Amino acid sequence: MLTGLSIGDGPAVPYDSGKYQFEYVREHIFPDIQDASRCPKEASWVSNSITITYLSSYFLKEKLVEAENDNTLAHKVAIAFFMYVLGHFFFSNAKTYIDAGWLDAFEYLDAVSTYDWGSAAFSRLYAALRLASRRQKALSGAFQILE
Secondary structure (H helix, E strand, O other): OEOOEOOOOOOOOOOOOOOOOHHHHHHHOOOOOOEOOOOOOOOOEEOOEEEHHHHHHHHOHHHHHHHOOOHHHHHHHHHHHHHHHHHHHHOOOOOOEEEHHHHHHHOOHHHHHHOOHHHHHHHHHHHHHHHHHHOOOOOOOOHHHHO
């Protein structure tokens, strides 16, 4: 048990970095996302990753009110929320973005609760500890669980 998350219980968390490229994400998930190669100052997409700031733009009051009457927008808000949580808590790093491959875990929102999130967070923590012990000066990952 990892801070309330079971480890080794349920299917592995889906991840597909090949499918979730900029064009696919813009066409199917977040139509207003902006690529850094096209608009570097206000980019919400950097190196196959989505910025946390862009995801948090889905939590503005106006957008949440609009989502109450629009199921498509409500689905996008839910995906943005889950990606935000992953980027801030489970897979945090020194950067302010999360790999778009994790969008695969939220393609079917009904299945999100069945995934083995504990193993994913635990393996990310191990990888972060390995990097911190060798070459990084900052700790990333779900380091809050070390307490």
